[in-house]
Amino acid sequence: MPIRDLFRAATLLLACAVAPLVAARNAPAVDPAAAAAAKPPVPLLWKVTGPGDSRLYLLGSFHLLKPQDYPLSPDVEQAFEASQRIVFELSPEDMQSPQLASRMVQAAVRTDGSELKRDLDAATWQKLQAFAAQNALPLAQMQGMKPWFVGLSISIGQMQKLGLDPALGLDRHFMERAQKTGRKTAGLEDIDTQIGMLDGMTVQEQRQMLSEALDQAGKGDEQARLLHDAWRRGDERLLWTKMAAEMRQQYPQLYQRINTGRNDAWVPKLLPYLQAGQGGTLVVVGTLHLLGNDGVVEKLKAKGYKVERVCAGCRAKR
Structure with a gap:
């Protein structure tokens, strides 16, 4: 995998943590005519069956979406209707908390008196200067921040230029629907865990992420x-x-921190929802966490649960 693919993947995975900084507003209205003309996305959705009436629906999220990504497929709508509670990476309370943005910025501020330029090689610094001049980026203010914050801010801003909007992300969509319909909600992580995932990157990883964003x-x-x-x-x-x-092969420590370690921590928190009498639970997390032999899907299969992909459109294509 080219190094640019690696850190682009990491940026998208971490977008959920950054989204509150750039999406402190309601989702834009979706044009009904445009929505009717667009085909719903094919869902990355799995059903996990437990004893009695218990079942988990695991839905792979994309944290920034476009208006034409809605409406969602009937499979996803049915999973939502069949669920009494919705579980996210961060709870709606944490995602909407003013503390999330302030604590993230606090973690991103340099406290040793040094400047951003110190952590960058000459080529990356020159690229950043050129980008700042062309895009009205306040470089003087950025000098007081860590590279991970600057890189992710640039990446999220660029994705927004493509029409990808964190206010339309699948997480926020279901948080709003859960609140409107009175469903219970929960989070698999807290604010400190999300921020630590970002701030725990090495200087080399942060430098590469910023260079890749540029x-x-x-x-x-x-x-x-x-x-x-x-x-x-x-x-x-x-x-x-x-x-x-x-x-996973080339950067095992980074992969462990942003993916595998979190999956391992999440599975025990999901198991109580698979006890008899729990009914349906929809789990909305970043797609990467559901894929591969160290993803949540395979980890639940390994524990003996029946897990099946839910995708009527996929079956129709066979």
Whole structure:
């Protein structure tokens, strides 16, 4: 996997943590005519069957979406209607908390008196200066921030230029629907865990992420287009290849921190929902967490649960 693919994948995976900084508003209205003309995305949705009436629906999210990505498929709508509670990476309370943005910025601020330039090589610094001049980026203010924050801010901004909007992300969509319908909600992580995932990156990883964000900005962000298109098609094989497989091989520590370690922590928190009498639970998390032999899907299979892909459109194509 080219290094740019690796850090683009990491950026998309971490977008949920950054989204509240750039999406402190309601989702834009979806044009009914445009929605009717668009085909719903093919869902990355799995059903896990437990004893009695218990079942989990695992839905792979894309954290920034377009208006034409709605409405969702009937499979997803049926899973929502069959669920009494919705579980996310972060609870709606944490996602909507003013503390999330303030604590993230606090973690991103440099406290040793040094400047951003110190952590960057000459070529990356020059690219950042050029980008700042062309895009009205307040470079003087960015000097006081860590590279991960600057890189992710650039990446999210560029994805928004493609029409990908964090206010339309699948997580926010279901948070709003859960609140409107009175469903119970929960989070698999807290604010500190999400921020620690970002701030725990090494300086080298942060530098590479910022460099990659600048490179992708100059190329029209084709990697974000590719991954969004794959998500719309429900192409789990391409998403696994582009987002995880070689990352796991080439950068095992980074992969462990942002993916495997979190999956391992989540599974025990999901098991109580599979006890008899729990009914239906919809779990909405980043797609990467569901894919591969160390994803949540395979981990639940290994525990003896029946897990099946739910995709009427996929069956129709066979």
